[in-house]
Amino acid sequence: MKIGVLAMQGAFAEHIGVLQRLEIEAVEVRKIDQLDDLAGLIIPGGESTTMLKLADIYRINETVKTKASAGLPVWGTCAGAILLADEVTNAGPHMPVSLGLMRMTVRRNAFGRQVDSFEVKLPVAGLGCEPFPAVFIRAPLIESVLPPAEVMARLGNGTIVAVRQGNLLATSFHPELSLDDRFHRYFIGMAETYLAQKRA
Numbered sequence: 001m002k003i004g005v006l007a008m009q010g011a012f013a014e015h016i017g018v019l020q021r022l023e024i025e026a027v028e029v030r031k032i033d034q035l036d037d038l039a040g041l042i043i044p045g046g047e048s049t050t051m052l053k054l055a056d057i058y059r060i061n062e063t064v065k066t067k068a069s070a071g072l073p074v075w076g077t078c079a080g081a082i083l084l085a086d087e088v089t090n091a092g093p094h095m096p097v098s099l100g101l102m103r104m105t106v107r108r109n110a111f112g113r114q115v116d117s118f119e120v121k122l123p124v125a126g127l128g129c130e131p132f133p134a135v136f137i138r139a140p141l142i143e144s145v146l147p148p149a150e151v152m153a154r155l156g157n158g159t160i161v162a163v164r165q166g167n168l169l170a171t172s173f174h175p176e177l178s179l180d181d182r183f184h185r186y187f188i189g190m191a192e193t194y195l196a197q198k199r200a
């Protein structure tokens with residue numbers, strides 16, 4: 001199975017590294033034809049405005065929307081989660097509209113500046129009892145979700161930081177920067193289900 005990582009900008013190399021450690025063929029996606037034959041796509045962290053603009057120039061946004069709507073598993077981490085949201089409360093004047101695939105409202109840069117980055121042990125529904133070491137870097141928070149989107153994880157104060165909506169997954173934090181690969185294995189599981197359904 002092949003999993004793509006959008007490689008316009010941001011932390012794509014780290015995701016590729018985790019996938020390769022898990023012996024998954026990982027593809028850097030910069031052109032629309034590289035979206036063919038994927039079992040899943042990861043949209044990494046980085047800078048959401050820049051990433052949206054570049055993906056728009058290379059006409060990737062529309063193709064990702066079409067493929068995700070047809071069932072392709074897509075996982076957005078940090079800036080990638082912002083791209084998946086159907087509403088961004090503080091988008092800024094130069095930010096193109098997001099892909100709008102998930103029924104959730106996100107607030108960018110919700111935890112302060114880059115120096116305020118932090119790591120927490122986060123209980124995550126679906127990943128077992130052991131909390132996940134979640135790394136937050138100038139992260140967005142998820143203000144609200146609407147069905148069919150479902151909350152997978154919240155911080156101790158109730159802030160939503162991970163959401164699943166069918167074939168779509170969003171995390172405010174960076175699982176590719178921790179040594180724990182359970183989130184990547186969870187997404188690979190979604191990709192396996194997708195392939196099995198396609199073959200059936």
Ligand SMILES: NC(=O)CC[C@H](N)C(=O)O
Pocket residue numbers: 044045046047048049077078079080082108109137138139140
């Ligand atoms: N680590 C990240 O992906 C940060 C996201 C970035 N602050 C943005 O709003 O686009």
